[in-house]
Amino acid sequence: MTSKLKIALIQFLGSSSKQQNITRACELIRQAASNGARLIVLPEIWNSPYGVKYFSQYAETIPSGETVQALSTCARQSNIYLVGGSIPERDGDKLYNTSTVFDPNGKLLGIYRKIHLFDIDIPGKITFKESDALSPGQQLFTFDIDEKYRVGLGICYDLRFPSLATLYSQRQCHVLLYPGAFNTTTGPPHWELLLRSRALDNQMYVAGISPAHDEQADYKSWAHTTLVDPWGTVMSKCEMNEEIIYGDIDIEHLNAIRKQLPYLSQQRNDMYTLNKKKAEK
Numbered sequence: 001m002t003s004k005l006k007i008a009l010i011q012f013l014g015s016s017s018k019q020q021n022i023t024r025a026c027e028l029i030r031q032a033a034s035n036g037a038r039l040i041v042l043p044e045i046w047n048s049p050y051g052v053k054y055f056s057q058y059a060e061t062i063p064s065g066e067t068v069q070a071l072s073t074c075a076r077q078s079n080i081y082l083v084g085g086s087i088p089e090r091d092g093d094k095l096y097n098t099s100t101v102f103d104p105n106g107k108l109l110g111i112y113r114k115i116h117l118f119d120i121d122i123p124g125k126i127t128f129k130e131s132d133a134l135s136p137g138q139q140l141f142t143f144d145i146d147e148k149y150r151v152g153l154g155i156c157y158d159l160r161f162p163s164l165a166t167l168y169s170q171r172q173c174h175v176l177l178y179p180g181a182f183n184t185t186t187g188p189p190h191w192e193l194l195l196r197s198r199a200l201d202n203q204m205y206v207a208g209i210s211p212a213h214d215e216q217a218d219y220k221s222w223a224h225t226t227l228v229d230p231w232g233t234v235m236s237k238c239e240m241n242e243e244i245i246y247g248d249i250d251i252e253h254l255n256a257i258r259k260q261l262p263y264l265s266q267q268r269n270d271m272y273t274l275n276k277k278k279a280e281k
């Protein structure tokens with residue numbers, strides 16, 4: 001069996017119509033599957049505009065919501081693993097920024113709720129406070145493909161927290177996926193640097209999957225969906241427009257790098273360890 005897994009990252013151009021977004025996402029998923037991808041990933045908050053004022057209006061319960069049902073059908077019809085980016089989720093009186101993951105039978109393998117909420121204030125540039133509307137997640141999430149590739153999930157701002165990626169490394173992940181939506185202030189200096197840093201810290205494949213840039217939108221996405229290999233090399237990246245990029249996750253390449261540069265196994269755990277508290281699973 002090949003040691004490679006073809007992944008497709010969909011840089012999606014959303015609109016304010018949830019139904020239109022679902023229809024377009026399904027078209028792009030089918031296109032990526034017909035090009036041979038077995039793992040397909042959407043960006044952060046793709047079925048709704050990205051903004052605190054929109055989360056409640058577009059939120060759905062999981063798994064009964066229309067977006068989740070459509071993604072499940074798409075995964076089954078295209079026979080692929082699907083990471084449904086993220087959507088606003090309603091659970092009781094709380095809202096979350098939540099990613100759903102499906103297997104090729106359309107079965108919901110699990111969810112990941114964004115752990116680190118995006119609360120920043122850069123005067124004159126961007127102020128955003130997800131915590132005005134959302135609650136933070138409390139759990140990591142991983143899933144396996146072919147009992148060979150272990151994938152861990154974070155969402156956007158989570159990328160800035162190396163400890164979260166380290167916890168995934170300790171869970172033997174090979175790939176970290178960050179559906180994200182960096183902006184045009186922080187994206188240019190930080191997005192690629194952070195993706196490459198997390199890849200290098202952990203000798204893993206790391207992907208950041210963004211919405212396409214829309215000059216008319218309230219929130220200006222930096223776009224630049226990117227796939228990085230365990231050497232820290234950018235394998236593929238988008239510019240601003242809607243696009244699908246592809247790459248191979250190659251376990252032999254990952255193992256060769258970990259053997260040549262064995263720093264993951266050279267950590268001085270007798271001197272320092274990451275103190276996990278609640279992050280089970």
Ligand SMILES: NC(=O)CCC(=O)C(=O)O
Nearest residue numbers: 118156157181182183186
């Ligand atoms: N959606 C987000 O979490 C945005 C994160 C971001 O732009 C950053 O600079 O961090």
